[in-house]
Amino acid sequence: MGTIVLSGTVVLVVLGFGNHTWWLVAVALLFVYTQYGRGGASASSSGGSSGGSSGAAPGSYRAYRDRRDKQARWDRRYHREHPLESRRQARERKG
Numbered sequence: 254m255g256t257i258v259l260s261g262t263v264v265l266v267v268l269g270f271g272n273h274t275w276w277l278v279a280v281a282l283l284f285v286y287t288q289y290g291r292g293g294a295s296a297s298s299s300g301g302s303s304g305g306s307s308g309a310a311p312g313s314y315r316a317y318r319d320r321r322d323k324q325a326r327w328d329r330r331y332h333r334e335h336p337l338e339s340r341r342q343a344r345e346r347k348g
Contacts, residue, residue, distance in 0.1 A: 254290065255286075255290075258282060258283070258286045258290065261279075261282060262279045262282055262283055265278050265279035266279050
């Protein structure tokens with residue numbers, strides 16, 4: 254979504270050389286995207302993955318635990334599927 258907004262902004266800026274109103278539209282597009290675009294997408298995706306009916310806020314400890322547990326599952330899966338790469342990374346961290 255971000256690339257679409259950025260490419261649209263570039264097009265509007267290029268059009269703005271002929272008509273300066275397009276520059277105002279480009280600024281408005283970026284403003285709306287920064288205010289509502291990124292925050293709305295992350296809030297809707299984290300709300301669906303909470304898994305509980307407690308209705309915890311995104312900044313709550315339960316949401317933190319869910320993210321931490323999900324990351325741990327991904328890490329275990331990566332180590333299981335890429336054992337040689339995992340060992341190489343562990344060696345690089347040590348020395």
